[in-house]
Amino acid sequence: MVTRGPPPGGPTSGGGAPPPGPQFGQLLIKVVKGVNLKGGKTMFGAADPYAKVTIGSQSQSTQVISGGGKDPVWNSDMSFDIKTENSMLLEIFSKEDVGEDKFMGKAETRYMMCSVIWGGDFSLLCLSASFSFGRQTFS
Numbered sequence: 001m002v003t004r005g006p007p008p009g010g011p012t013s014g015g016g017a018p019p020p021g022p023q024f025g026q027l028l029i030k031v032v033k034g035v036n037l038k039g040g041k042t043m044f045g046a047a048d049p050y051a052k053v054t055i056g057s058q059s060q061s062t063q064v065i066s067g068g069g070k071d072p073v074w075n076s077d078m079s080f081d082i083k084t085e086n087s088m089l090l091e092i093f094s095k096e097d098v099g100e101d102k103f104m105g106k107a108e109t110r111y112m113m114c115s116v117i118w119g120g121d122f123s124l125l126c127l128s129a130s131f132s133f134g135r136q137t138f139s
Contacts, residue, residue: 024082029053031062033073037092039104040070047094049104053078056085064095086110 031051034040040047046069052061062076087110094102 024084027055027080027082027088029078029080029088031074031076031078031090033071033075034068034092035071037070037072037104039094039102040068046070047102047104048096049092049094050074051076052091052093053080054089054091055080055082055087066095 031053034049034051037047037049040049046067048064048066049068049072050062050064051074052059058080060078060080062074065072065074087108089106089108091106092104094104096102
């Protein structure tokens with residue numbers, strides 16, 4: 001697998017600044033890999049997947065894994081400033097040379113309940129649950 005540059009719109013950030021107000025903290029996320037993603041192969045070859053994580057108005061994307069197909073490995077670290085947000089959206093796309101990138105799937109998870117239970121210092125260790133479009137692992 002060959003790593004290509006980031007998707008259009010900048011290296012990793014794509015959203016605006018978080019809303020004004022006091023900052024609760026910082027959420028660190030590592031998007032590790034996708035496993036058996038649906039739509040990972042087309043008649044033109046393997047998909048070139050990347051993951052996009054959105055929390056509130058902040059978005060960041062992994063690098064595009066050229067030929068990553070169904071099992072891309074990103075190992076991409078992301079950091080988000082948290083104020084009142086309590087959920088995270090993960091979307092998977094395949095980078096296309098012409099036209100819009102191909103949507104492969106999405107999942108949403110809530111995380112603030114974890115920080116309350118574990119006192120604010122927590123790790124979403126292995127959110128590798130199966131989604132309708134495959135499995136993703138991020139911590």
